[in-house]
Amino acid sequence: MRPLIYDAAQVDAHLAGEPLPALPAGPHPDDLLTDAEAGAVAGITASTVRADAVTGLMDRGQERHGRRWWTRAAAEARAGREAQYKGRTAGAKDLAPRIARTDRRVREVAAIAEAVEAGHARPVTADELAKQYGVSPETAERLMAKADEARDEDRRKS
Template sequence: MTEDDIAAASGLPLHTWRRRHGAAFRARVKVVDPRARLRLYDAAQALAHIEGKPIPALPSTGPHPGDLLTDKEAGALLGIDPSTVRAYASTGYLTKGTDRHGRTWWPRHAVTARREAGDLRHQNPGQQPGDPRNRAPRPRHDPRIAEIADLARRPPLTTTEIARRYEVSDRTAQRLLAAARQHAGG
């Protein structure tokens, strides 16, 4: 939980909770990772403190598969840079992660599954023979080109007239006139 979550659970605005209860809370409940920029507290400990109950000890069972890891922690687990973790997530090589508290977090089980799967980034051999994506693009036949080629035989034809007649932009009118001149010449 963040301090914002703890304040909400206490029923107070964050600034009021920090002013009235923040120092006492931080003295009794320690952050989960003191090196982290975002102060996160164990939910069971935070809720016990709010309710006035004894604070339970942190479970020392080791890493849990549901733990949320930052890009730095995931990178350390995978042996790569944090920027590579973010790139893997954007390309689908790693799960997208979840956004919480303005940051992206990856579940430990997803990161360990990626590490144990090995390097599968280049297993796709690409487009196979017969793949429809291998075909050359179809030539575009614009019926306006033949009309403009006929109109261009009677000079002078301007792009402004073409733009007005076909209700297109000046750039499209220029393109159509160039294609019509090529059509008439060839």
């Protein structure tokens, strides 16, 4: 819900018991707008208004009533500029999933498991791997599980 912000001249006139001056008929450059309203004026999203304020591409706005407000003039000035970051190009063809690099520790644990199977090494525990890599026993168990998955996949490929 938008908090009510009153025209200072009208408040002063009311408190003095004088007739209220007329409000401006149309938009005024000093009108205070929320991020969504400023974005609508500028033709951008509310999150872009906030991001531009942080990065200095738009004025920082003013803090009032626990909320940040931007002037209509600042929003209109922003409307004339292109965005610095346009995001991903529509129709981009590089949408294929990236190849995930295997953690070197997974390869090392898989090599240990291969050596154990071949009879060239003794089995290791998750606690031993945790100490060796400086990780928690749970992380060592995950490394062992991923090493088993990698070995199974290598066998399927062969």
